[in-house]
Amino acid sequence: MQEYERKQLLERVEREGATVGADIPETITVQGEEIDLRTFVFEIKRRDTVPPGERDRVEQAKRNLRRERLERLEAIEEGAVSREEGEELARSIIGIDRALNVLENLGPTxxxxxxxxxxxxxxxxxxxxxxxxxxxxxxxxxxxxx
CATH class of the missing domain: 1.10.168 (Phosducin; domain 2)
Incomplete structure (x- = not known):
């Protein structure tokens, strides 16, 4: 991947409105474990508030998603991926951001x-x-x- 392509991908994932219109990935592999991310997010969002028993699960999911986002972002920053791999990483980062936005805005604030x-x-x-x-x-x- 060329340096200018790497910078374009990094700008795209850090853009303020990057998640507008973005889809939450159906599934995502986080720390070697495949997660049905879209189902999880919509299941949690469907409720008015997050039950106390689910709060720990949601907080752990957010921590794992942030960690996975950082790892994928670092892969782009290092530039050790092809253009196609970089594009896929950028799409997945934006999808993770979308999921995190939904999870961050749950329940009483x-x-x-x-x-x-x-x-x-x-x-x-x-x-x-x-x-x-x-x-x-x-x-x-x-x-x-x-």
Whole structure:
């Protein structure tokens, strides 16, 4: 895969609206175990609230999905995959993000915690934009000392 293709894939999966219209994968392999992801997500979403007995299961699923997303993203970042494999990884990452969005928005919400998370995400997007605009894409500093 060419460097510009790798960057395009990374931009696509990190785009803010990437999950709009995206499908949750029917099945996904997470840590060597195949999961019926779409069925799981819709089964949990169908309920008004997540029962206390299911909360641990949902939280574990979210942790596993985040870990799997990171592993797939790193495979693209390292560039050790073909263009076709990269495309498939990007599609699966966007599908994982879609599933995570649904699972994150279940049940009663803590508005204060949600607001802090939104502010942190806004700050991260802003810093990313500034780094790109100033040509510091590969700079690992976070603006300290400037």
């Amino acid at each position: 803590n508005l204060e915690q949600e607001q802090k998370a939104q502010q942190a995400a806004d700050k991260k997007r802003w810093m990313s934009f500034l780094k790109k605009a100033l040509g510091h894409e590969d700079d690992n500093t976070q603006g300290r000392g400037r």
